[in-house]
Amino acid sequence: MTATVAAPDSPVVRRVPITRGYRFELVKLLSQWRVRVLIIACWLAPAVFVTVISQQASLPVDTLFGRMMHATGWAGPLVLLGFSGSWALPLLTSLVAGDVFASEDRLGTWRHLLVAVRSPRRIFVSKALSSLTVIVVLVIGLVVSSTVSGLLVVGNRQLIGLDGHLLSPGDAAGRVLLAWLCALAPTLALAAIGLLGSVAMGRSPMGLLLPAVVALAMQIVQQLPIPVALRLALPGYAFISWNGLFTEPVQRGPLLIGVIVSLAWAVIATGLAYFLFVRRDFTNPTHDGSGRRALTAGLVPLVLLLGVSTAALAPITGFGSGIDQDKVQRAVAVEFAHLYRLQTKQLNRADVTEAQLQTAAECTKGGDQVAARGPGNDWRCVVSWHLPGVDAAGSAIYQLDINPLGRYVSDGDGPKEVNGFFLVRTPTGDEPNPLWQFDGNIELLPVK
Known part of the structure; x- marks a missing residue:
């Protein structure tokens, strides 16, 4: 009789679930001293910044809503949003998403990670989600810290919009929150570019700097007199188009386009990073993902996306400034009418409506020999209005500086009783004159 020996059961290889991989990658990120410093800074530094600036005699008037930081606590988070969109958020995405894959190349730990997880796809998803979580925590810290400090130091007061109308504290709160939510879209686009750079360039420091370099390049391009279609096709435009939330009616068109374009860049850049990562040769310890494929499968599709977006937007936006x-x-004219009513209330005069004022403006640029279009600091406007029961029309002169993004600063140039002085004398004391200087925003899309 022959004996039959049963073969032992072969071990079952199980892949690590995405949830466990996500927790593992999140712990790895939070254990880095650099990430911990960033979290502490984002939750504390904005409060210090808003508190110090709000108590200074000189305000950052060159920043949108900067001249309002003495008047309402809701100006603080908006000033910080303008700064963050230009500098803070690109830097944060570089330090988090731009290094999440490259760190494994520097440490040489890919083999150990693959043995533990057994799936490049799960590794990519876990790293992408963990970096996204950290970035969201950083953004929430910026919002909460700047808002709480502004409300505690200055107060929960009305906010003057970019067309001169007053926003109640509740309305201002909703629009501030929505502005930060819209700024998440370009932040995700930069984070996706960081993932792509981290995968494509490996241990090269250029991958770490890629989101910041791209953001800086977009800032430079945005300051140039480029066509509106190209301006809106850049993923960073949503860092600017939130300005339209603070007009009445809300300028939704540029904001929606900016958010959609940013999300499209985020999806495509993440997809390209995934494509490069899962096709990487992990058996070669000297291979870090760089090479011709990084150029053809990483850079070229994004350039094509920019071209396609510009071509698609051109019929809607036109080809001018x-x-x-x-x-x-x-x-x-609209902003002057709103602010005139505010000044009327300050001086304790009889209230008038915008319809009664019949405000109109005649604006020229650089004299009669230059076409009145495009950005520049040589705009001049003469505003006229009527008061009930008064035959003669009032008039005021403003010098305007309009930048390529549509933001303008109006500087009063007389008469002195209307806009000639920074302060006006009211029954309760001197107060800032709302008609002396004011910020505004011009919608770049065609107005129906």
């Missing part, structure tokens, strides 16, 4: 005489005159 988006700034013309009619838009400037309409924006200045």
Whole structure:
């Protein structure tokens, strides 16, 4: 009789679930001293910044809503949002997403990670989700810290919008929160570019710097007199288009386009990073993902996306700057009417409505020999209005500086009783004159 020996059961290889991989990658990120410092800074530094600036005699008037930091606590988070969109958020995405894959190349730990997880796809998803979580925590810290400090130091007061109308504290709170939510879209786009750079360039420091370099390049391009279609096709435009939330009616068109374009960049850049990562040769310890494939499968598709987006937006936006005489005159007249009513209330005069004022503006650029269109600091507007029971019309002169993004600063140039001085004497003391200088925003899309 022959004996039959049963073969032992072969071990079952099980892949690590994404949830466990996500927790593992999140712990790895949070254990880094650099990430811990970033979290502490984002939750504390904005409070210090808003508190110090709000108590200074000089305000950052060159920043949108900077001149409002003495008047309401809701100006603080908006000033910080303008700064963060230009510098803080690109740097944060570089330090988090731009290094999440490259760190494994520097440490030489890919083999150990693959043995533990057994799936490049799960590794990619876990790293992408963990970096996204840390970035969201950083953004929440910026919002909460700046808002709480502004409300505690200055107070929960009304906010003057970019067309001069007053926003109640509740309305201001909703729009501030929505502005930060919209800024998440370009932040995700930069984070996706960081993932792509981290995968494609491996241990090279350029991968770490890629989101910051891309953001800086977009800032430079945005300051140039480029067509509106190209301006809106850049993923960083949503860092700017939130300005339209603070007008009435809300300028939704540029904001929606900016958010959609940013999300498209985020999805495609993440997809390209995934494509490069899962096709990487992990058996070669000297291979870090760089090479011709990184150029053809990483850079070229993004350039094509920019071209396709520009071509798709061109019929909607036109090919000009988006700034013309009619838009400037309409924006200045509407804002002056709102602010005139605010000054009337300060001086304890009889209230009038915008319809009674019949405000109008006549604007020129650089004299009669230059076409009144495009950005520049040589715009001049003469605003006229009527008061009930008064035959003669009032008039005021403003010098305007309009940047390529549509933001303008109006500087009062007389008469002195209306806009000639920084302060006005009210029954309760001297207060800032709302008609002396004011910020505004021109929608770059065609107005129906």
